[in-house]
Amino acid sequence: MSNFDYGYWEVSIERSGRVKLPAALLRALPEDERKAFYVTHGFGEHIMLWSDKAYGEQMAYLNSLDRNLTIVKQYRNAFLRNTAYLECDVQDRIVIPKPLMEQYGIQKEIVLLLDNGRIEIWNCGKYHERFDMTPEELEKLNEQIHLGQYQTGKEGPNELS
Numbered sequence: 590m591s592n593f594d595y596g597y598w599e600v601s602i603e604r605s606g607r608v609k610l611p612a613a614l615l616r617a618l619p620e621d622e623r624k625a626f627y628v629t630h631g632f633g634e635h636i637m638l639w640s641d642k643a644y645g646e647q648m649a650y651l652n653s654l655d656r657n658l659t660i661v662k663q664y665r666n667a668f669l670r671n672t673a674y675l676e677c678d679v680q681d682r683i684v685i686p687k688p689l690m691e692q693y694g695i696q697k698e699i700v701l702l703l704d705n706g707r708i709e710i711w712n713c714g715k716y717h718e719r720f721d722m723t724p725e726e727l728e729k730l731n732e733q734i735h736l737g738q739y740q741t742g743k744e745g746p747n748e749l750s
Contacts, residue, residue, distance in 0.1 A: 596613060601699075610677065610683065629668060673686050695710065702716075
């Protein structure tokens with residue numbers, strides 16, 4: 590059974606460009622997954638920070654695709670571009686590569702969203718702009734999800750509007 594958990598944190602980036610990972614986030618990960626990560630492009634307006642296990646799963650998926658197909662090559666190259674291996678310093682800080690920070694508009698405040706060893710890194714403003722919703726909007730979204738409109742393999746909308 591996994592120790593992976595879910596969580597949300599707003600964090601400031603230090604002047605030197607370092608990000609201190611919250612202790613609660615690190616405690617949510619298995620002990621051997623807390624000190625090193627892979628950072629990649631996200632699938633949206635965010636950067637992905639992967640635990641070693643989660644990154645291994647993603648790479649196994651990428652490696653299962655037919656590299657002779659142009660679309661697969663394009664996907665692999667876009668995903669792997671600017672990928673970096675990061676190790677935490679003694680104060681649990683990492684430095685996100687500058688090209689990724691610039692591309693995703695990361696400056697001073699970020700949102701870290703933990704989901705099973707995958708950590709989304711968002712520009713704080715973009716995150717709130719995209720996901721803040723009224724209780725009524727959340728209720729409507731909940732109804733749509735529970736009606737099965739967004740399950741894998743079912744017809745219907747498949748992206749957030």
